[in-house]
Amino acid sequence: MTLHKHPRLIPLLLALLLITGCSQARFNPITTTPAPQPGLTPQRIILNLTQSPATSQAVTWRTNSIVTSPKAEIAKATGSPVFRTRAATVTARSESVTSNDSPLFFYHSATFKDLEPETLYAYRVGDGAHWSEWNQFRTAAAAPKPFSFVYFGDPQEEAGSMCARTFRIAYQKAPDAAFWHFVGDMVDNGDQDNEWQELFDAFGWIPRTTPFILLPGNHAYPDKRYVKGDAFKIFSLWRPQFTLPQNGPKGLEETAYFIDYQGVRFIMLNGNEKLQEQAEWLDTVLSNNPQPWTIAAIHQPIYSTGRKRNDHHRQELFVPVFDKYSVDLVLQGHEHNYARTQKLFNNQPATAPHRGTVYVTSVCGPKSYPANHRYDHLVETIGTGRQLFQVIRVDGNKLTYEAFDSAGNPYDRVELDK
Ligand SMILES: [Fe+2]
Ligand SMILES: [Fe+2]
Known part of the structure; x- marks a missing residue:
């Protein structure tokens, strides 16, 4: 409707505006409350x-x-x-x-x-x-006590559209989780604020009540193929967005650190830089570890199920330390598929007296890559094409690890004993 076609309506509208204005003046007296900003x-x-x-x-x-x-x-x-x-x-x-x-x-x-x-x-x-x-x-208990936490592989892409359902069903499956544990590639481009916004929208109020621990993947950094030397450093959005421990190697504050939680030492490694320094730091941190359980995390897997890549560098640096201190579990991401190994020692299935370490790679976002089968002789469960989350419960001498897909179906399970 246009007014010039209906001139008789103009006085009526003016009268309406006057009445509305008068009523606002009458019922909304001036107050000193500042307008919300x-x-x-x-x-x-x-x-x-x-x-x-x-x-x-x-x-x-x-x-x-x-x-x-x-x-x-x-x-x-x-x-x-x-x-x-x-x-x-x-x-x-x-x-x-x-x-x-x-x-x-x-x-x-x-x-x-x-x-x-x-x-x-x-x-x-x-x-x-x-x-x-x-x-x-x-707050946590001051001494070992049973608890659960949820571990997620890379969200990375389509957080709003496709990861929200994974976060929500994970929350429904383990509403009492002590914290959520991410292993990097939270977004595809770690310098793009709009991607982080999408991710936080997908999380909703969960991080306001369930604490997060997380470490950076390669997507929190510029591309290593093009950016080298001093220019290769973590994007400026990482550290301000979180308040994480600064007890790791110098220069890796809030990206490599450890936390003790009710009988478990959690160690976050930054798989992107200063790997040699971290291997030495890891040895120190584990040589003085009063916790009965140890869970380490790194974005880039030690036993890669990536299509082409298979970087032995991290294997050579970290496996001797994991073996030396019988790390129980290593949580990883990066490959956009799923793999869980047997207990390994020295890159082989562990035999007595060695306890062995289980290595897991997972993904929670919709981006999937085929799994490479180069390590099938070490792997118990392998697959791709699922959005997954893992509920891990530590209860005295038992650790129960359960993977679920985003429809809530069980996907993998293993129990570890002390
Ligand atoms: Fe990655
Ligand atoms: Fe990734």
């Missing part, structure tokens, strides 16, 4: 485990606009809303970041310390005027 609303809130998950917890978020006093609040969660009155304030650190495809963003990071083990806490993040919702997390 979308640029100050916390986004992409994510919990990360610290080196001491029984007594501390890290959280990271970002805003579009600069925040003068970024902070978090925390209190023991109770069933009553009164918990809010007992909240303590923690000051956050901020940094500004830009990427290839996005304007300036401001990332904020806070670490809650001096927490009580095995306790449910509520927290929120913001600036005093613009707050997130209250979210909750539970």
Whole structure:
């Protein structure tokens, strides 16, 4: 309808506008409350485990606009809303970041310390005027105690369209998982903010309540074929987005580190650079390991099921250390297919007295490559063309590993005993 064809409607519309304006003036008196500023609303809130998950917890978020006093609040969660009155304030650190495809963003990071083990806490993040919702997390036990976590291979592509269902069914299958463990290639182009946005949208509120631990894959770096020397370094979006431990080799902060969680030492390796330094560091970290179980993770597999690639370098560097300390499990990604080995020692099926190490490669995104069968003499389960997630439960002397596809069907299973 166009007004010039209906001139008699014009006075009617003017009258309507006047009435609406008057009623707003009458029922919405001027207040001193500032208008909400979308640029100050916390986004992409994510919990990360610290080196001491029984007594501390890290959280990271970002805003579009600069925040003068970024902070978090925390209190023991109770069933009553009164918990809010007992909240303590923690000051956050901020940094500004830009990427290839996005304007300036401001990332904020806070670490809650001096927490009580095995306790449910509520927290929120913001600036005093613009707050997130209250979210909750539970601290770890201070000593070995049964728990589960979920391990995912590469999401990488079509996070919004195709990975969301995998994340959701994983959450339904193991809602009490202590944390989610990723092994790299979170997105295809780690310098593209729009891809990270798609991924965070697919995660929904899960990282606000289930802490994540993760390490970088090759897609968090520029392409090694074209970028060498000092220019080969992790994309600038990685570190600001997370608050991960910095107890690894120098220069690999928040990309190689270890965490002790209820009887398991988790070791994250960065398979992209400084491999020799990491092999030496790994030996040191494992030589002084009080935890009964050890689980290592690296993006690029030790026994590759990739079509063409089969890099022996990581095998030569890391297998002697894994063997020396009887690492129980190695979690990997990169190949966009699935493989789980037998227990191996010295690149062969383990025989007594050696305990052996199980190596797993998995994928959660829709991108699939055929599996190369060069290591079939070491492998128990191999396949491709499935979006998978793995629920791993550690309970005293038993570790139960179960892989499921994104329709919830069991795909693989193994039990390890101490
Ligand atoms: Fe990769
Ligand atoms: Fe990948």
